[in-house]
Amino acid sequence: MAVFVNPYGIYVFEEIIRTGADSQLRFKVTEWxxxxxxxxxxxxxxxxxxxxxxxxxxxxxxxxxxxxxxxxxxxxxxxxxxxxxxxxxxxxxxxxxxxxxxxxxxxxxxxxxxxxxxxxxxxxxxxxxxxxxxxxxxIYQPEKYPTKAVAYLKENSCKGNIFNSYNYGGYLIWQLPDAKVYIDGRMPSWVNNNQNYFNDYLDFINKEEPRKEQIKKYNIRCVLVSNDEAYPKNNKSQPLGEWLIKNNWESIKPASSKSYSLFILKP
Incomplete structure (x- = not known):
């Protein structure tokens, strides 16, 4: 009976099957x-x-x-x-x-x-x-996480919702419990009305039109991503970071580092 003592109840088996069968995770998420x-x-x-x-x-x-x-x-x-x-x-x-x-x-x-x-x-x-x-x-190492970005957002709260890198979700929930984040480690295989959130996440990073739709739909006003996602090497389309700056977003340099960048939509 102990197996049913969890936040999902009997649906934990559905979560196990869905996660185990999700081919997206195999080469997109390190731990999988x-x-x-x-x-x-x-x-x-x-x-x-x-x-x-x-x-x-x-x-x-x-x-x-x-x-x-x-x-x-x-x-x-x-x-x-x-x-x-x-x-x-x-x-x-x-x-x-x-x-x-x-x-x-x-x-x-x-x-x-x-x-x-x-x-x-x-x-x-x-x-x-x-x-x-x-x-x-x-082991936890502060430099691996967006510490400067979080410090900035604590002083200057985001005027809307945050789009964040997958790896930063849990850290943001811990450090900014009142902020609404886009994705974290529990969510890559979640599906709602045949809509896979991890696919939406990848579309935001890589495709212009889905990005525009999601910014409007989810009232995204802050983007906190790794520089590998903001400025990927050998990217055939316009990098996310360049697209944001071109479309009225500001790169917050004091809240960014060599590994991540924080962008905020200008008023």
């Missing part, structure tokens, strides 16, 4: 990208699977285990990697011990022994350092 993209994830998955296949008797039975289920989830989306690690780490530890015992039993020459242990040590050091770097990058 396939696990084959980050090399540290591939290292852990490859080592664990290889050890199980090599040393588990009747390895095919592992297909029906919980680690196999979480492995499929992880291959689908990198956000599930911690779940796979939690369910598989004891297998990794056990079969690593089996490997070490087998290597000891072989009694190789000192030269071969040194090569084997050096290789294993380098491999594990690589995995550990990569993991630490990845975790460090996930």
């Amino acid at each position: 990208m396939p696990v084959l993209l980050p090399y540290v994830s591939v290292s852990y998955v490859a080592i664990t699977v290889a050890l199980v296949l090599a040393f588990k008797k009747r390895a095919w039975k592992a297909i029906f285990s919980i680690p196999s289920l979480t492995l499929l989830m992880t291959i689908s989306s990198i956000r599930h990697l911690p779940v796979f690690v939690a369910t598989s780490v004891r297998y990794l530890e056990y079969y690593q011990g089996v490997l070490i015992n087998k290597l000891k039993a072989i009694k190789p020459t000192k030269e071969i022994n040194r090569v084997v242990w050096t290789s294993l040590s380098v491999l594990w050091i690589f995995v550990i350092i990569s993991a630490v770097v990845g975790v460090r990058g996930s």
